Amino acid sequence: MEAKIALAGNPNSGKTTIFNLLCGTKEKVGNWPGTTVEKKEGILEYRGKRFRVVDLPGVYSLSAYSIDERIARDFLVNEKPDLVVAIVDATNIERNLFLVSQLLEMGVNLLIDLNMMDIVSSKGINIDTEKLSKLLNVDIVETVANRGIGIDELKGRIFKNLSERKNLIPLRIDYGIEMEEAIEKIETILKENYETALPGRVVAIKLLEKDPDFIKSIEGKPFFNEINVIIEETEKRIEKTYGEDIESFSIERRYAFLKGLARECVKKGRSETASLSDKLDKILLNKVLGLPLFLFFMYLLFYLVFSIGNPLADLIDAGFASLGDYLRIIFEKQAFPNWATSLLLDGILAGVGSVLVFLPNIALLFLGISILEDSGYLARAAFLMDKIMHTLGLHGKSFIPLLIGFGCNVPAIMATRTLESRKDRLLTILIIPLMSCSARLPVYVLFANAFFPRYQGLVVFSLYLIGILLALFVAKVAKNIFFKEEVTPFVMELPPYRIPTLRNVLLQMWIRSFLFIKRAGTVIASAVIIIWALSSLPPGVEYASQNSIIGRIGSILAPVFKPAGFGNWQASVALLFGIVAKETVIGTLGTLYGEETLRTTLREVFTPLSAYAFLLMTLIYIPCIATIATIKKETNLKWAMVTTLYSLVLGWLVSVLFYQIGKVL
Amino acid sequence: MAFLTPALEDYLEGILILKEEKGIVRVKDLAHLLKVKASSVTESLKKLKELELIDQEKYGYIELTQAGINIAKEIREKHAVLKNFLVNLLGVNEETAEKDACSMEHYLSDETLNKLINFLNSFASEKEGTALGEKLKKLSLLNLGMKGIVRKITAVGVLKRRLLDMGFVRGEEIEVINVAPLGDPIEVLIKGSQVSLRKDEAEKILVEVIP
Ligand SMILES: Nc1nc2c(ncn2[C@@H]2O[C@H](COP(=O)(O)OP(=O)(O)O)[C@@H](O)[C@H]2O)c(=O)[nH]1
Numbered sequence: 001m002e003a004k005i006a007l008a009g010n011p012n013s014g015k016t017t018i019f020n021l022l023c024g025t026k027e028k029v030g031n032w033p034g035t036t037v038e039k040k041e042g043i044l045e046y047r048g049k050r051f052r053v054v055d056l057p058g059v060y061s062l063s064a065y066s067i068d069e070r071i072a073r074d075f076l077v078n079e080k081p082d083l084v085v086a087i088v089d090a091t092n093i094e095r096n097l098f099l100v101s102q103l104l105e106m107g108v109n110l111l112i113d114l115n116m117m118d119i120v121s122s123k124g125i126n127i128d129t130e131k132l133s134k135l136l137n138v139d140i141v142e143t144v145a146n147r148g149i150g151i152d153e154l155k156g157r158i159f160k161n162l163s164e165r166k167n168l169i170p171l172r173i174d175y176g177i178e179m180e181e182a183i184e185k186i187e188t189i190l191k192e193n194y195e196t197a198l199p200g201r202v203v204a205i206k207l208l209e210k211d212p213d214f215i216k217s218i219e220g221k222p223f224f225n226e227i228n229v230i231i232e233e234t235e236k237r238i239e240k241t242y243g244e245d246i247e248s249f250s251i252e253r254r255y256a257f258l259k260g261l262a263r264e265c266v267k268k269g270r271s272e273t274a275s276l277s278d279k280l281d282k283i284l285l286n287k288v289l290g291l292p293l294f295l296f297f298m299y300l301l302f303y304l305v306f307s308i309g310n311p312l313a314d315l316i317d318a319g320f321a322s323l324g325d326y327l328r329i330i331f332e333k334q335a336f337p338n339w340a341t342s343l344l345l346d347g348i349l350a351g352v353g354s355v356l357v358f359l360p361n362i363a364l365l366f367l368g369i370s371i372l373e374d375s376g377y378l379a380r381a382a383f384l385m386d387k388i389m390h391t392l393g394l395h396g397k398s399f400i401p402l403l404i405g406f407g408c409n410v411p412a413i414m415a416t417r418t419l420e421s422r423k424d425r426l427l428t429i430l431i432i433p434l435m436s437c438s439a440r441l442p443v444y445v446l447f448a449n450a451f452f453p454r455y456q457g458l459v460v461f462s463l464y465l466i467g468i469l470l471a472l473f474v475a476k477v478a479k480n481i482f483f484k485e486e487v488t489p490f491v492m493e494l495p496p497y498r499i500p501t502l503r504n505v506l507l508q509m510w511i512r513s514f515l516f517i518k519r520a521g522t523v524i525a526s527a528v529i530i531i532w533a534l535s536s537l538p539p540g541v542e543y544a545s546q547n548s549i550i551g552r553i554g555s556i557l558a559p560v561f562k563p564a565g566f567g568n569w570q571a572s573v574a575l576l577f578g579i580v581a582k583e584t585v586i587g588t589l590g591t592l593y594g595e596e597t598l599r600t601t602l603r604e605v606f607t608p609l610s611a612y613a614f615l616l617m618t619l620i621y622i623p624c625i626a627t628i629a630t631i632k633k634e635t636n637l638k639w640a641m642v643t644t645l646y647s648l649v650l651g652w653l654v655s656v657l658f659y660q661i662g663k664v665l
Numbered sequence: 666m667a668f669l670t671p672a673l674e675d676y677l678e679g680i681l682i683l684k685e686e687k688g689i690v691r692v693k694d695l696a697h698l699l700k701v702k703a704s705s706v707t708e709s710l711k712k713l714k715e716l717e718l719i720d721q722e723k724y725g726y727i728e729l730t731q732a733g734i735n736i737a738k739e740i741r742e743k744h745a746v747l748k749n750f751l752v753n754l755l756g757v758n759e760e761t762a763e764k765d766a767c768s769m770e771h772y773l774s775d776e777t778l779n780k781l782i783n784f785l786n787s788f789a790s791e792k793e794g795t796a797l798g799e800k801l802k803k804l805s806l807l808n809l810g811m812k813g814i815v816r817k818i819t820a821v822g823v824l825k826r827r828l829l830d831m832g833f834v835r836g837e838e839i840e841v842i843n844v845a846p847l848g849d850p851i852e853v854l855i856k857g858s859q860v861s862l863r864k865d866e867a868e869k870i871l872v873e874v875i876p
Contacts, residue, residue, distance in 0.1 A: 061830035065823045092857045095832050242783045244835075248818065251829040255837075256775075268731035281843060281852075290846040383861045387847035390863065396850075489824045491831065491866060494852060494859040 002052045003162050004079065005044065008072060008103065009087030010096050011058035012495040014115040017145040018087055019055045020507055022155065029515055032057075032071050038417065046155045051162070054081070060095075062102045064213045066488075067422060076108060077197050083109050083161055085154075090114040090127060090142070094255070094262045100136075101254060107170035107199050110138050111161055113154055118144045119496075123275075126267040135261060137169060146501045170199050173257045175250055178241065182208055182234040186227055193223045208234060209247045277376075277496040284380055294384050297377070298403055301368045305361055306407040306438065312360035320353035339539065346543075347532035351525035354581065355517060358410055358626060363513045365404060365411040369418065370508035372400075374500035378418060379492060386490065393475050395424040395490070402428065402471075405435030406464075409627040410520075413634055414512060421488035423479075426639060429631055430478050431471035433623035433647055436464050439582040443618050446586055450599045451611040459612070463619050470620065470650065516630070523629035531580050544591060550576055564617065564655040565610025565663075575617065581624050609662045613655040621651030669716075671771035674740050675699060676709050677718060680727055681737035690727040738838070742814065743770040746781055754785070782836065786816060802874055804839065804853070805867035812840045813872030815855075820869035828870065832856035839872060 023042025057068035143150030186204035386396030405412035554573035632640035718733035751762035843852035
């Protein structure tokens with residue numbers, strides 16, 4: 001068995017950078033079981049040995065109040081890694097060592113990596129590493145991860161640490177007489193009655209802090225009452241002496257210990273002049289300039305992802321089309337049976353093409369996002385937008401994914417991974433499909449042009465607006481249904497601005513694109529093939545005609561849409577195809593009504609009222625298959641289903657309501 | 666910091682006060698403030714410089730180093746707490762309290778200081794409206810650039826724990842360094858890191874404003 005190493009640390013301490021340096025591209029990205037939190041695992045190879053490295057979520061503490069913290073804690077307790085490497089932002093020892101001190105109390109085998117040493121020296125801070133190492137009784141390595149300095153040393157120390165036997169003595173922080181007495185009593189009770197995975201002292205402290213998980217684990221046990229009495233007594237005692245509950249008090253004591261530690265080992269530099277980061281903030285968060293600059297950056301992001309990405313996507317699309325045409329000629333020469341040609345080209349080739357066509361957008365999006373994230377601006381973007389987004393029941397960080405949604409829902413959903421809280425993330429994902437993506441625009445334009453030639457712009461604009469309003473409505477409702485209980489603090493660190501490293505950015509781009517193909521690719525491709533099959537069967541029918549399976553399904557569905565004013569089978573089939581990709585709605589109508597006369601035929605079949613109802617349906621109903629697949633892979637089947645169902649019902653309701661009310665007026 | 670004599674501590678405190686009042690600190694002003702001769706000021710400054718607590722630049726302006734600032738602030742906090750205790754609880758008259766606080770501050774241990782603060786806090790919260798109680802302000806009400814010392818966290822549950830974990834503990838200095846263009850959230854500096862929080866979260870942090 002390979003030794004197991006866990007990386008732990010505060011957010012923004014350089015954990016991802018170090019993980020990437022240790023494992024190269026040999027990493028596996030998945031989710032922690034049962035959660036939407038990403039789990040990264042990799043293999044570190046050193047001197048012919050292999051080590052399994054797990055990247056724990058970035059946390060400030062091991063209290064179990066957030067899912068991230070719980071994951072980190074459970075992993076440490078249940079999986080018992082052979083070594084924990086704690087990544088510490090050395091510019092802020094005191095705050096970073098908070099987590100480290102908890103790890104040391106737990107008695108895990110620890111190695112401290114003091115990262116960001118370049119900034120430490122440029123700030124003139126002096127850290128007495130040797131003393132710190134002695135006081136905490138752990139080995140310490142210094143690194144500058146973004147330039148790869150010290151990484152070999154780190155690998156060497158990991159290797160050395162794991163090849164020698166050590167006698168680990170958990171760290172002891174003095175919590176003051178009141179708590180210490182209680183800890184001792186509880187520890188004794190535990191020792192006599194109960195097997196704990198963690199040192200008794202840690203369990204006792206956690207119980208005193210009333211950690212819900214730990215309390216639950218002993219609830220109902222015969223000694224529970226005895227311990228409960230001790231907790232209550234101590235609570236009263238501390239409340240009386242210090243005017244505080246135990247939890248706050250123990251954290252205060254821990255910080256007092258760390259303050260002392262920092263005082264012994266860290267010499268602050270000379271009085272600091274405003275750093276570059278502060279100066280940048282003066283501009284980027286400025287009362288007047290902040291928002292315009294933000295919008296400008298968003299424009300750049302949008303431009304990068306779509307104005308540069310879409311031509312590339314078109315190129316891929318065209319490439320596949322000509323490849324198809326070319327192969328079709330060859331197949332015909334070889335006298336392939338028609339159905340086989342169609343399966344290979346309209347089914348499989350088209351399926352693969354419809355996956356790859358997303359790649360430019362996704363790669364460029366993650367190029368943009370990782371630059372924003374690594375530079376530290378992403379947190380500022382949330383800071384700037386939070387007031388608006390919060391009024392709408394969302395988080396400042398929801399803004400970017402929603403914006404991206406107007407280009408394409410698929411990368412938008414992938415962009416929600418910058419949202420840490422499960423609630424905010426799922427809410428954002430749920431409403432992204434209501435952002436009119438660029439694939440819906442051609443449908444809007446065609447109908448607006450055919451039915452409302454004088455008000456085209458207004459019609460298209462109204463649809464975008466309705467999408468946004470519905471999104472707000474859905475967010476409100478969903479919040480009450482699914483996330484009533486969950487409160488997540490906004491409190492968030494704004495990391496100093498940094499220049500992103502090319503390596504990190506490219507790696508992100510590569511990993512995300514690869515993950516998209518791997519995770520969503522098969523689902524999308526299979527859906528395309530299924531739709532092909534439905535359109536081509538039973539054998540011999542004309543593709544997607546009324547006699548094909550899909551045509552028959554369309555005929556069955558048609559009456560359902562009668563109240564919305566478009567109860568013809570062609571419209572239903574077009575909507576069915578729209579599930580594959582919304583722009584195919586037009587193509588399908590073209591095939592079914594005849595390309596040349598499409599506009600006139602449409603005017604015969606639809607009234608302006610039913611045309612607008614149809615557009616409303618196109619806006620709202622079922623997100624395209626790529627979006628559903630991405631939701632499923634980013635979260636789970638449940639949320640993909642929820643999105644599909646709610647949008648279908650909502651779309652039907654809105655278009656029916658619109659048509660019926662319109663008819664009366 | 667046991668190596669500093671009370672006199673030297675007074676100098677550090679004096680420099681801090683002058684710096685905040687006038688922006689620059691000159692030997693002359695310092696001598697005036699502490700009621701000593703300029704020559705003895707120069708001598709003490711030399712010692713402080715050796716300890717790397719101050720920098721003396723050209724033109725004779727005195728600057729505290731970061732370490733110097735830290736110590737000076739600690740002393741000033743002790744001074745404020747003691748004076749508060751003497752005046753508001755014991756009813757000592759203002760002038761005497763000032764003088765006594767000045768001498769007591771040098772011998773007060775961290776532990777006693779903390780207990781004293783706790784005592785004052787609990788006293789203040791019992792008798793709403795006493796001096797310290799009036800001094801406590803919600804962090805959300807602080808303007809840009811204002812500083813305070815965290816005195817109480819009234820948040821509960823997840824928020825409380827998150828704040829505590831991130832270093833919003835009693836006695837910690839906090840400064841409002843940015844306000845979002847739309848007025849919410851705000852950004853504060855605490856324990857050397859920049860943290861943003863919504864106003865309704867900042868409301869649950871009570872601070873004592875540092876003038
Ligand atoms: N100056 C400097 N920057 C670093 C160092 N290590 C990482 N960074 C940068 O800090 C930022 C955050 O790093 P990341 O690895 O994403 O942090 P994580 O949030 O802990 O995963 C990135 O822009 C890195 O390039 C370092 O040692 N020195």
